Amino acid sequence: MDVLVIIVTYQPDIPLLERILLSVNKQSSDVLIVDNASSSLLQTAIKQLTKRYILSALWMEKNVGVASAQNKGILWAKNKRYRHVLFLDQDSIPHHDMILKLRQYYEMLSGKNKVAVVGALAIDMRDHSKGYFVHFEKGQVVRHYCDGRHGYYSCDFLISSGMFMAISTLEEIGFFEEDLFIDNIDLEWCFRAKAHGYGIYGICDAHMQHCLGEKVYKLWLGKWLRFYVHSPKRLYYSTRNRIALYFRAYTPRSWIIQDIPRMLFRFIIFMLLIAPRKEYIKMMVKGVWDGIKYPRCVLQDVKKL
Numbered sequence: 001m002d003v004l005v006i007i008v009t010y011q012p013d014i015p016l017l018e019r020i021l022l023s024v025n026k027q028s029s030d031v032l033i034v035d036n037a038s039s040s041l042l043q044t045a046i047k048q049l050t051k052r053y054i055l056s057a058l059w060m061e062k063n064v065g066v067a068s069a070q071n072k073g074i075l076w077a078k079n080k081r082y083r084h085v086l087f088l089d090q091d092s093i094p095h096h097d098m099i100l101k102l103r104q105y106y107e108m109l110s111g112k113n114k115v116a117v118v119g120a121l122a123i124d125m126r127d128h129s130k131g132y133f134v135h136f137e138k139g140q141v142v143r144h145y146c147d148g149r150h151g152y153y154s155c156d157f158l159i160s161s162g163m164f165m166a167i168s169t170l171e172e173i174g175f176f177e178e179d180l181f182i183d184n185i186d187l188e189w190c191f192r193a194k195a196h197g198y199g200i201y202g203i204c205d206a207h208m209q210h211c212l213g214e215k216v217y218k219l220w221l222g223k224w225l226r227f228y229v230h231s232p233k234r235l236y237y238s239t240r241n242r243i244a245l246y247f248r249a250y251t252p253r254s255w256i257i258q259d260i261p262r263m264l265f266r267f268i269i270f271m272l273l274i275a276p277r278k279e280y281i282k283m284m285v286k287g288v289w290d291g292i293k294y295p296r297c298v299l300q301d302v303k304k305l
Helices: 014-026 040-052 066-079 098-110 167-173 185-195 232-246 253-272 277-293
Strands: 003-009 030-035 056-059 084-088 115-124 133-137 140-144 152-155 163-166 199-210 215-220 224-229
Touching: 003 014, 003 066, 003 098, 014 030, 014 040, 030 040, 030 066, 040 056, 056 066, 066 084, 066 167, 066 185, 084 098, 084 167, 098 115, 098 163, 098 199, 115 167, 115 185, 133 152, 133 253, 140 253, 163 167, 167 185, 185 199, 185 232, 232 253, 232 277, 253 277
Parallel strands: 003 030, 003 084, 030 056, 115 199
Antiparallel strands: 084 163, 115 163, 133 140, 152 199, 215 224
16 A cells, blocks of 8 residues: 555553554554654564564654654655555554545545545544534534434544545645644644645544543533543643634634633633642643744745655
């Protein structure tokens, strides 16, 4: 196959990583691991996996962030003459036919549309709840749930894990934005792709097990709401990067309209309910301030391959 699966790792759970590699291996796809300076003990374990599953690896001398690691993987794939890349997180286990399904839908949709990326449906491995695909319309979030009636949905963004795309498309749209470091990289790239006139599609028939957030909190407000919680440092990047996107010319106004109340609501929830509250509040405030100061990137400023 001309598809390279790129997995960015940082302090991975080795048994879980092996489950991912086993699934990909059964689908006859090549794999590149880009390790973001995991501990020497874990790197030794990853190297053992690379030998066992006959795959390639790049070793970062420091944690360069997800976007930079992904970009290095894309360049490696291009130099090796792969035509397509598929990104997987270190906690995403693809279903046995996920890669085939993504490839089939990509080819089908590309025959009719200008396609940036197709992406898999995430199923939370903790409680088996299905995710959904999102479209923004008139300041509202429209959630497309896969109920068997549709094979795919046109949407406004996808999570990076499960993204399948052509390298030629990345050459047109540009690299992932490395300064974002870890959060909302996929959101920014999808917004940029849409601004270039490309379509984004969520594929209901392509499944993967995935963990959204480090913890899940549920809150009853007339109905059960789920909150996916990361560490305070991760929340800093999420807050900073979302604020920064508010100032981008290519960011959909409909997304900004619905995201500002969401950010305020999250601030209240973390301030009142999620420990360690002081640390979360500190990181969110710092994220807002740094997001306002973040460089005002425009389309042509993003580096191309």
